[in-house]
Amino acid sequence: QAAHSTPVSMCSTAMDDAMGDAVLRLLEVLLCPVEARVLGPGITREILYRVLTGEQGGAVRAALAQHSQFGKIGKALRRIHAGFSGELDVPTLAHEAGMSVA
Helix, strand or coil: CCCCCCCCCCCCCCCCHHHHHHHHHHHHHCCCHHHHHHHHHHHHHHHHHHHHHCCCHHHHHHHHCCCCHHHHHHHHHHHHHHCCCCCCCHHHHHHHHCCCCC
């Protein structure tokens, strides 16, 4: 997938062998606190790289970009999670995310 293509939507995709290997290595190092502290950050960085450059990378990058439609939705979702115990209303969420109420 091209690095700058406009994603249509995000969907579930199968893990390739490299991603599966990285996830398995992370799960294994999490069993030992020392290995988790030393090796965990590098493996996590590898997983993030593989996500961002994988089949759904364009959609994930768009979701992380504040100016895209995915980014606006992500911003609203972060606000919902942060203020879950308080009062939330759609007009305020829409305003904060730069979206219409609809």
